[in-house]
Amino acid sequence: xxNLPRPALPTPADSDSxxxxxxxxxxxxxxxxxxxxxxxxxxxxQGGVSLAPYASxxxxxxxxxxxxxxxxxxSRVRQAxxxxxxxxxxxxxxxxxxxxxxxxxxxxxDGSWVADTGVACTVMVADxxxxxxxxxxxxxxxxxxxGWRGLAGRGGGAAQAGPGIVEAFAQTQAALxxxxxxxxxWLGPCIGxxxxxxxxxxRAAFVAWVAEACQAFVPKSSGKWLADLPLLARQRxxxxxxxxxxxxxxxxxxxxxxNPLRYFSHRRDRISGRQAAFIWRA
Numbered sequence: 001x002x003n004l005p006r007p008a009l010p011t012p013a014d015s016d017s018x019x020x021x022x023x024x025x026x027x028x029x030x031x032x033x034x035x036x037x038x039x040x041x042x043x044x045x046q047g048g049v050s051l052a053p054y055a056s057x058x059x060x061x062x063x064x065x066x067x068x069x070x071x072x073x074x075s076r077v078r079q080a081x082x083x084x085x086x087x088x089x090x091x092x093x094x095x096x097x098x099x100x101x102x103x104x105x106x107x108x109x110d111g112s113w114v115a116d117t118g119v120a121c122t123v124m125v126a127d128x129x130x131x132x133x134x135x136x137x138x139x140x141x142x143x144x145x146x147g148w149r150g151l152a153g154r155g156g157g158a159a160q161a162g163p164g165i166v167e168a169f170a171q172t173q174a175a176l177x178x179x180x181x182x183x184x185x186w187l188g189p190c191i192g193x194x195x196x197x198x199x200x201x202x203r204a205a206f207v208a209w210v211a212e213a214c215q216a217f218v219p220k221s222s223g224k225w226l227a228d229l230p231l232l233a234r235q236r237x238x239x240x241x242x243x244x245x246x247x248x249x250x251x252x253x254x255x256x257x258x259n260p261l262r263y264f265s266h267r268r269d270r271i272s273g274r275q276a277a278f279i280w281r282a
Contacts, residue, residue: 019079020081026044031247032184035136036138040134040141043059048076050273057076059274061087063272065273077278083117086105086121087106088106088122090110090123090124091108092149093165094167094168095109095111096110096111096168098112098113101118110144111142111145113133113140121143124145125190125256125274126256126272126273127147128147128190129147130276131187136183136184142173146164146229148202151165151233151236164209164236166240180243181243184244184245185242185246189275191255191256191265191267193216193230195226196229196257197225198217198227200225202225230249
């Protein structure tokens with residue numbers, strides 16, 4: 001894959017800030033029939049204080065950026081949302097955490113859900129797929145971090161293919177009496193099928209669980225495939241009983257790799273910041 005040039009982005013002055021609801025124009029607002037009580041947004045790389053290669057709204061503490069810059073960026077986002085984001089320690093696994101208004105950052109999980117107000121379920125991404133969810137009555141919201149390992153199940157190899165983050169979430173909620181058909185899902189930006197080159201083991205992991213997953217892989221060269229991550233997520237969601245899925249349709253405008261002025265991308269830049277997707281009950 002040809003590496004795209006890293007953009008030189010303007011950095012706002014340290015005195016600049018956001019007010020509640022003051023979201024930069026290129027932040028993504030989901031277009032879906034969620035209740036009015038549900039708020040959601042996905043940030044871009046614009047609007048922060050970090051310097052290149054993290055310019056400018058990097059929200060990841062673990063990527064080598066200056067801690068003070070990340071703290072300032074997170075403060076700006078919290079001001080803009082008007083609620084407190086709950087940041088997870090994401091490990092490409094399948095654990096889903098239950099949050100409440102008193103929860104703290106740093107829990108090891110790749111998904112979260114909440115019924116309380118005042119806190120936002122949060123996932124950070126830089127090529128992986130953020131999945132935001134809400135119940136049709138708006139009483140619960142959730143966010144899932146779905147890279148290929150998380151979707152395919154912990155370990156990701158064909159011999160280990162099994163329940164992934166989508167299935168783990170569905171099982172968690174079903175045990176609480178909330179069936180998958182009560183949820184709406186929105187897929188955010190991620191690495192697109194034009195850029196996501198994977199090996200045989202990735203294809204095998206998905207096909208072993210859902211046979212139709214073969215439709216999401218296009219052969220590129222011996223042992224290499226171009227994978228459609230949003231399509232794989234839609235397949236897993238449908239197979240798990242989620243009937244209403246919106247957002248990322250695998251077209252180039254959603255691709256993190258192909259839109260360097262808007263999105264961070266680890267696959268493109270290797271040293272990269274993180275954008276984040278948030279959902280909360282107003």
